[in-house]
Amino acid sequence: MKVLLVDDDLIHLTILRRIFEKSNDEVVTARNGKEALRCLEFDPGFQVILTDIMMPEMDGVELLEHIRECDSTKDIPTIGFTSGDVEFFRKQTSEHFDQLVAKPMDFYDLYALARSSARAAIN
Template identity: 60%
Template sequence: MRVLVVDDDNIHLLILKKIFEKSQDDVVLAHNGLEALGFLREDPNFHVILTDIMMPEMDGIEFLTQLKNNLLFKSIPVIGFTAGDVEYFRKNSPNKFDTLIPKPHNFWDLYLLAKDKATKDLN
């Protein structure tokens, strides 16, 4: 499975990278939505995207909007996570995440959720 993880927290990136790599998954890390879009433009073949919402330069809401407005990216499942008000983002985001969860989260649960979304996307 090929995973794009987007978060401005280097510790979260490192933990998620290690978890996915234990299953031999290919993991690409980005520190904000702008950087993530650059990776997607180079190669859009990701099975799932995990993104924080509150990040510098381009937050997760704008990143999701860019994804859903691009035919190459719009079908990739996107799991959002935030330390902010999850219900607020569910109600007020112009586009909907496939799943939106609160921080702090269990990284293994996030991994299993990503595997589930990617598997459904592959079938």
């Protein structure tokens, strides 16, 4: 599975990257939405995107809007996570995340959610 991980927290990125790499998944990381968009412009072939919501420069909500506007990325399952109010972000976004979860979260649960979302998109 090819995964794009987007988070400004280096510790979260490192933990998630290691979990995915243990299963031999290909992992690309970005520290904010702008970096993630550059990754997607270069290679839109990701099977799932996991993104923090609250980040500097471009947050996860704005990133999601760009993802959904582009024909080459609009169908990629996108999972958002936040330490903020999950219901607020659900109401705030005109485009919806495939899943939106609260921090702190179990990283292995997030991994399982990403894997099931990617499989569902294939079928």
